Amino acid sequence: MASTLPSAALPTYMPVASRSVVLDWAWHAYAVVAAAVMVVIGLLWDISWHMSIGRDTFWTPAHLLIQGGGLLAGVSSGLLALHTTFRGSAEAKASAVSFWGFRAPLGAWVCVLGCGAMLASAPFDDWWHNAYGLDVRIVSPPHILLGLGMMGIVLGALLRTLALQNASDGKVRERAATLFAASSGFFLTILAVLLLENSARGAMHSGGFYRTLSRVLPLIMVAVAVAGRRKWPATTAALVYMVVLAGTSWILMLFPATPKLGPIYQNVTHYVPLDFPLLLVVPALALDLTWRAVRDRPWWIAAPALGAAFVVALVAAQWPFSSFLMTHGRNWFFHIDNFVYWRPQSSEQWAYRFFPPRPGQPSLAAGLGIALVWASAASAVGRVWGRWMTRVQR
């Protein structure tokens, strides 16, 4: 009946819930999770906006959603901190951490920092456009600052629900564990967006693609597998990522949009969607299963096992799926034939082919071998992070 693991099945380093969590803070947990949803969906919408319409101002709906999410997380966390510090009960103060003389749960502080980074990036980004030109790339220093801020918001939501999950039991724990898995899915979505420029469909038959993903994704996926108290935490997170990304794309494609910037080389009539999500649910399931087998093993057994599980499952799923996409993806479901408005029609043909190997690049076998090494290293770090996460109670 329970979707969470019973206490007896937990390894010895995991504490058992000893006190009732302060439930009158639950509104804050919902608020920061809602803020995480706003930030992630706003980000996906904004990327699509830039691919379809091009021109924006500070006040477009996508930006308002992101800014609203940031403010919601920052202001609610700030209010919680003020309340706890000056008017909180002893029990409330006991369930908080100290930060520059104020008290609030750890997740709240991370949200405040995330909100601060987002606010700081605004004047920086405006100056950057005046100095170096308007945006044509996602990755620039002010955008990275904004991205770190957004990740801070989502990480704050993750930590907040994590503390709730660890320090509670029964129904509250179940709900908190679900919110934690969902927040991890949002964090995974932001990571995937940051990797967008390296995860093109055409690269999915090259070693470099798997190497890049192996450096980053196991960090969070293994951590979630370790710390989540749902039965399949990493799988749930990966499912959330896939549903959010695909769902946002399908919904956006229903709405009309016309490019307002030239040069225009495509006939764009509706929002251009982001690429179909990676099949991360398969390596996530592999990680969940592998973790059950190696959770009591030392790191030099567990990390390679997890790394191998990740790479093998990812290759086994994504490689044939990408071939399928190339041949059968030209429809609304997989939408591989929707191009940004500035892509010349002469270059469209390259969207349906895999990149040929470049001279000087390692062979596929070597690339996958390197990916295995990276995945093991990332899994080791993810395992440490996950074990730290299991001990977070505030």
Add this chain to the structure above:
Amino acid sequence: MASFTVRRFVLRTFRVAFALAMAVVLPAHVGSPDVFWTGRAGPYPVDVVIRAPRVVPGIAEILVHTSAPGVERVTVRPVYWRAGSKGAPSADEARPVANAPGSYDGRLWLMASGSYSVHVTVSGRAGQGTAVVPVAALATGQLALSPGLKMLLGVLGALLVAGVVTAVYAAAGESQAPPGETLPPSRRRHARVVASVGAAVVALLVLGGARWWRAEAKAYTRTLYRPMHTTASLRDSLGVPVLTLHVADTLWREDRQPALMPDHGKLVHLVLVRIDSSGVLAHLHPTMPDFATMRTALPPLPAGRYRIFADVVHETGFERTLVDSLRLAQPTPATGVAALDPDDAWFLGPVAHVTRAGATSHVGGGVRVGWLGPKLPIAGRTGVLRFALHQESGDSVIVQPYLGMAGHAFVQRRDGGVYVHLHPSGSSTMASALAFALRDRGDTTADGRLRMGDMAMPAPAPEARREIGFPYAFPTGGAYRVWVQLRVRDTVRTAAFDVDVVPARLR
């Protein structure tokens, strides 16, 4: 991602900082980046001023003025050369300017480097008409970080860094303690160690970010427009002094540059200006024996140091000014005159100084040119350089077309930082306008060459005039010299004026 409502204010403040912090090097018209255009949009006479952005992709501001009655709507649309009209976004409405009837302002997003034409469409009671105005989108300036913004970012950055380190300390320490229990000292030590490592990592990230910023700035400076490298040489060819301007730049190759197109029958309009107070100017039309060489005989000019400005137009409508200098050790003989192009003209002085009472220049043949306005020009103020034309007999002057125009004006800041070649229609060449008209015929012009055979540059008929005007705004304050050239009774006559321009005040 951004464009604040306070953006306008910030932009205006930065514009002043630009003048101080920027080295402005431009493709055409040295030091004078804005485009001035006077003409017609169908039945409506229009004046257009475009302030091009200093960075690309960037936003240009456009001001359209029409004195025609019954105008209902003005729209503006930037068309990138390579994409043509089909690849241009829909037009944007230009809003009427408060307290300035007939004036409309708008913004143009110029997203790619290169040659653009702006379609200005005016609709009203008399119908609809479109004017095509050329503008070049090129990165030409570098913005400095203002001290206020530097401090703000510094303070915010310091707060964030301190916050992150504190959060790491709390994460490694107190957050691990069950609610209500205090942290054992060993765990507190452990948390301090982790926080120190965290601080080191953050410091590395900040340093890495700073390096990245410097790399981006460097990459940007590489995209800044740089004038082509040229060499100028003088030699004696059978007694005739010949000036050769050679474009020695590696990028100036026929396969790398769009071909040049003639402007009123001339591939190059070359102007020699003596660097002193004499006002000596030679307006010559070299031939081009090959793509990188321009050659012309020289008229009799006094010895001295000269600046060379050579205007060319590419088939993309892109106008370019090549800049060089030349030293004449001795005055050039008159033997060169016979070898000159029939449209060449030169002027040896004197220069009239413009005062509050104006100024007059006698140009020969009983004709006087008077400076009508502006008498006290202010930098940045858009207006018209107006000149009165007087005949001794009192009749109006019959002005014949010279190179397809009623007149030409050359504006130069005395230190050489500004040079513009103006016409009564504005700062753009007719060739550039024609290039855009031919571009949008609907054929595959973007990949091929323009069919030059269709070109017809109509020249105005001789007309009686008492006045001639050139739309312009001086970009900076300083001492300027303005030459005006007209053809009267089959001779090109030149008037020269020195005028002091007041710098714009901080608004």
